[in-house]
Amino acid sequence: MEIAKDIKDFLTTRRAKITPEQMGLPSGARRRVPGLRREEVALLAGVSAEYYVQIERGHVTGVSDEVLHAIARALQLNDVETTHLFDLARAATVREGRRPARGRTAGRQVPQGVQALMDAMVTAPAIVQNGHLDLLGANALGRALYSGVFERASGRPNLARFVFLDDRAAEVFPEWDKAADVVAALLHVEAARSPYSKAVTQLIGDLATRSKEFRTRWSAHDVLAHQRGIKHFRHPVVGDLTLRFEALEIAGATGLTLIGYTAEPGSPSHEALQLLASWTATERDATAPSPSTE
Incomplete structure (x- = not known):
């Protein structure tokens, strides 16, 4: 940097x-x-x-x-x-x-208690990400909501790589321009917070080399606090969802953020989210091993 x-x-x-x-x-x-x-x-x-x-x-x-x-x-x-x-x-x-021995993004594992909390949130999608937007964990509904990101990743899924380097990103995030603006702004914030992080430096270098859209947004030097707001998704099973999110920093896990999503009660997105939860439960039951009869 x-x-x-x-x-x-x-x-x-x-x-x-x-x-x-x-x-x-x-x-x-x-x-x-x-x-x-x-x-x-x-x-x-x-x-x-x-x-x-x-x-x-x-x-x-x-x-x-x-x-x-x-x-x-x-x-x-x-x-x-x-x-x-x-x-x-x-x-x-x-x-x-x-240089500090450990940066904000040093954390790699979701604390066990946080994962248990997310798993108990059966009606609300939840994910955990680090500062450079690796998806480190999710509950079942969160994994379903971000299925396009998880399924397309060859290794650990990263939202920035998906948004700027995957041609299916606009299918998952119908407001792609807004999503791309947010990603670049968040990476600018993280780059200043963790200026000697190899992971951050390599990610930004790769995106700048491979994506003109990223280079344009990076040169604007916009920054953003992604604490709460509205995000739009498009899921292949339930269609479009407009969800409100809250982002909470995880105490004791520097650089990790839990993001939970909810829908307006009675809205089409609320019905779609309920359908997605039902579909996720059905898929989970279908892939679960059968109980032993011995």
């Missing part, structure tokens, strides 16, 4: 989104850059233009939290973007010999 370049690109793309008029500055007749100039960001942040230029170039060693917060305010960063800026600054100041 080229952290200095990521800082530069992130700050450049953020200031390009803000017009001088938004900040009460004169627009001028001849502007060569979209959005704010570096000098204008420096003015709004209360630092010298030379100092801000060095920060935007990725030279953030010794930069105080107060200055970073001032830059975040000047660029009107939201909470997620502000946290991302701090993560990038922190990553840039970690010395080679002082």
Whole structure:
């Protein structure tokens, strides 16, 4: 991960989104850059233009939290973007010999108690994923909901690889553009949190090499907190589902997140989810070994 370049690109793309008029500055007749100039960001942040230029170039060693917060305010960063800026600054100041021994994505196993909890959720799909979007576990209904992802994976299923590298991704996620935006934004967040993770670096490198759609989204440097919202699925057995999700970080398992899905009661998606649960139970019973008669 080229952290200095990521800082530069992130700050450049953020200031390009803000017009001088938004900040009460004169627009001028001849502007060569979209959005704010570096000098204008420096003015709004209360630092010298030379100092801000060095920060935007990725030279953030010794930069105080107060200055970073001032830059975040000047660029009107939201909470997620502000946290991302701090993560990038922190990553840039970690010395080679002082890298953390374990990263956020070091966890590879779903805790036994969490798996038992998911298995007890017989009417709600649930999955567990790590920061770079490996699917590490699921209950029966979650595996059915993500069946297209699980069935197409040659090894451990990874949502980012599926979305950008599998031609069936649009069949599973009918709002593919939105799903792709979310995946790229989540990977940007994880890359800043775990800048020395080989798994994250290799995944991003592979996607950037093989997918133009990923490269386009990666260059936008958008970031996102995927805590709750609405997601659309298309299942080959029950059709389209619109589900609400809640994402919960698993205590004691750094970097792992449990995501549970529910449908609006009485909605077509609720009926489809009930049908999927019934179908899943039937499939499970059909493949279960017959009880011994001896």
